[in-house]
């Protein structure tokens with residue numbers, strides 16, 4: 001056992017309210033259904049438990065926080081150290097007038113539906129994004145001309161030393177698909193300023209967004225959503241991929257979606273390596289044919305086999 005692995009011995013870990021799982025297979029957790037094992041998965045019971053864990057964990061234990069795994073490509077060699085996954089202790093939603101306060105473990109869809117019920121407009125775009133509020137903050141998730149930062153008032157995070165902080169939107173610089181959270185921050189709660197509107201109007205917008213998505217994206221496939229960011233020159237990543245002739249391209253069971261060619265799919269038994277190699281091949285072909293560079297939007301983590 002290496003010195004690093006020794007630090008994962010149960011007796012060296014702080015005693016917590018939440019759950020530890022050793023050797024957790026990340027393919028069970030990611031939307032792509034690929035990824036090797038994490039040495040340790042920790043599901044904290046709540047913010048106090050998370051702070052306690054971070055304050056008392058072995059100092060050489062690397063921490064990776066994940067949400068619903070809908071924007072992640074975890075490599076086949078797995079993740080060294082501890083993966084923190086926020087669960088039900090981070091799923092409260094409360095509403096104070098037009099302010100919606102949601103735990104970072106809440107699913108985006110749940111928050112959007114709660115706003116609809118309360119007659120609060122703004123977060124309708126979250127309805128079809130299959131991640132959590134934590135993931136939406138980290139990625140500045142967006143759709144249909146809206147981004148998370150447009151409605152964010154403040155968010156709270158725990159740093160690697162286990163200390164809780166609050167930052168207001170004007171204190172961070174969120175950009176296109178980049179939340180720019182402080183290094184190592186684990187977001188635990190966020191507040192969004194919405195606008196009171198007729199619930200019927202909101203309902204129509206929500207179902208329109210869901211319908212558009214169903215029509216244009218392989219939402220039931222094993223995917224990570226948009227693979228590449230749209231280049232800043234105004235062109236769309238999917239148009240460049242199409243121009244480069246990559247629609248339907250395959251490596252083993254990894255395929256560029258026929259329906260939306262900025263989505264990669266695991267058709268059945270693809271490994272993370274196949275999916276990453278396919279993405280790299282797409283980047284190369286797009287560069288050759290269009291001269292443009294595509295930047296990964298999907299977060300790739302872990303080690304190769």
Ligand SMILES: Cc1cc2nc3c(=O)[nH]c(=O)nc-3n(C[C@H](O)[C@H](O)[C@H](O)COP(=O)(O)OP(=O)(O)OC[C@H]3O[C@@H](n4cnc5c(N)ncnc54)[C@H](O)[C@@H]3O)c2cc1C
Nearest residue numbers: 067068069070071131132134135136138141142186187225
């Ligand atoms: C079918 C499909 C459709 C999609 N459509 C869209 C879309 O329209 N718009 C869009 O923006 N995205 C879209 N995505 C991508 C994805 O859903 C979003 O990026 C989402 O915000 C990721 O949230 P998550 O909880 O799944 O995060 P994960 O994928 O688990 O993690 C993504 C990143 O967020 C970090 N993170 C997660 N939780 C926290 C936390 N609590 N604190 C700090 N960091 C954290 C992780 O470390 C990682 O870097 C789509 C994905 C799929 C599969």
